[in-house]
Amino acid sequence: MNVAWKRIAAVAVVMLLLMGMMKLELTDGGGAMAHAHAQGTAAPDIEADNAVTKRPNAAITAAQAGIASSLVQAYGNVRTIPAAMPTAAETPADPNASAAPKIASTPNTSAVPEAKVQEAASSKLASNVPDKVVYLTFDDGPSKWTPEVLDLLAKYKVKATFFVLGQSAERAPEVVKRIVREGHGLGNHTYNHKYEELYHSFMGFWTQVKKTDDILTRLTGKQVTLLRAPGGTYTNFDAFYFQYLGEAGFRIMDWNVDSGDSKRSNVPAEEIIRMVKQTKLAKEVTLLLHDGAGHEQSVKALPAIIEYYKAKGYRFAVMNEETKPVTFRFGADKWHKAWTPSLHQQAEAAVTAFQREHGWMPLREWLVGKGTVAWDAKAHEAVVELADTTTFRLIPAGGQAVKVAGTPGESNGKLSFKITHNQFYVLKTA
Ligand SMILES: [Zn+2]
Helix, strand or coil: CHHHHHHHHHHHHHHHHHHHHHHHHHHCCCHHHCCCCCCCCCHHHHHHHHHHHCCCCHHHHHHCCCHHHHHHHHCCCCCCCCCCCCCCCCCCCCCCCCCCCCCCCCCCCCCCCHHHHHHHHHHHHHHHCCCCEEEEEEECCCCCCHHHHHHHHHHHCCCEEEEECHHHHHHCHHHHHHHHHCCCEEEECCCCCCHHHHCCCHHHHHHHHHHHHHHHHHHHCCCCCEECCCCCCCCCCCHHHHHHHHHCCCEECCCCEECCCCCCCCCCHHHHHHHHHHCCCCCEEEEEEECCCCCHHHHHHHHHHHHHHHHCCCEECCCCCCCCCCCCCCCCCCCCCCCCHHHHHHHHHHHHHHHHHCCEEEHHHHHCCCEEEEEECCCCEEEEEECCCCEEEEEEEECCEEEEEECCHHHCCCCEEEEECCEEEEECCC
16 A cells, blocks of 8 residues: 555656646746736645746746745755644635645646645755754734733744735834844735725726825835735635736735634633644744733733743744745635726736835836847846846746846946846836
8 A cells, every 4th residue: 555655756856856847848938027827826735836847937937827835946046835734713725824735726637646746845844954944923903912022032032924904004103113123024914804995806806906005105105015915825826816916016924823812802821831832843833922902911021932932943034025925725715706807907907006106116117128039038138238238137036036147237236126927127216
């Protein structure tokens, strides 16, 4: 029995490899610069796939909508969570942050027992991950509890990330500023958290994200690209949510450990602590906590949680643009969103306008009259040639970051680039 499974698993690994190569051929022809259409984010699938085949694969990347995070993978910045643990009752049915390898949107293609493949993937990954990291994340604030959370974090000298609601940020601007000033991460958690307004249609979600973005940009003086979906993405987001938010440059962050502090009101601190300690330890932990109204018990639980991870040898990291998104496995949209061509047009227009508002112009557009860009599939770099014969390469460096090699001619190296969802942008400098 055991041997039989191993053989099946081995065959499946070869199949995954072959399927990856097929995608490589399909997409090498400049596909990476093409506009990707929604196929779900599938990022966790790609990661697992990588782990099994152990080769850089910007090609599979190019075939996927989850382009940015996959590029991180392709460039060796491997920070994958080996195995995630759905914990509390509130956690959606099956939100494994790293699902077993599956080819995008064809679940159960192979007859491989999931556990076997996952095991193989995990052991490979484990050796690539140098240290243990915990991202403490606080949702639904700021509230009157947030300053207490900040005091505790300062006392323990650890950092966290706060996914704030626009309406709360409006009421407590000084707290938002303090979060940033003290070196913590800041993310967008929509304006009012009302599922009914967020998940029936993309523009409902977008309106709240945009409104919150305006508030946070005003308060912090810079673009806040981290985004957490109220309730998480699982069965709330459809593929187009991922696509358009990705195009807008948002980094969507679910979690892989739920402290259980919001599964009902006033979950006692002891229960929150127990829940955290019960969870199997992953190399990277993204812990869901809340600092919204009514979360006094989370504040009370925090010292023990910090001490627990410290004792286990974790370092406390802040989420930023370089942080690889932790995204739940894709699940069928339970809201049955109805898309029409006109809704897609609206979404595209909103996203493009948003990028421009933040000063980002599509690279191809910027290059009109200046030069050309081509995708070097082998090197996984974009090659930009300016009319004055200056050539430079844009190297996806992790997350949205892009490294520039060569001399970016006309602005003496002051050009700034980013990549979101297969699209390169250039920051228009004054
Ligand atoms: Zn929330």
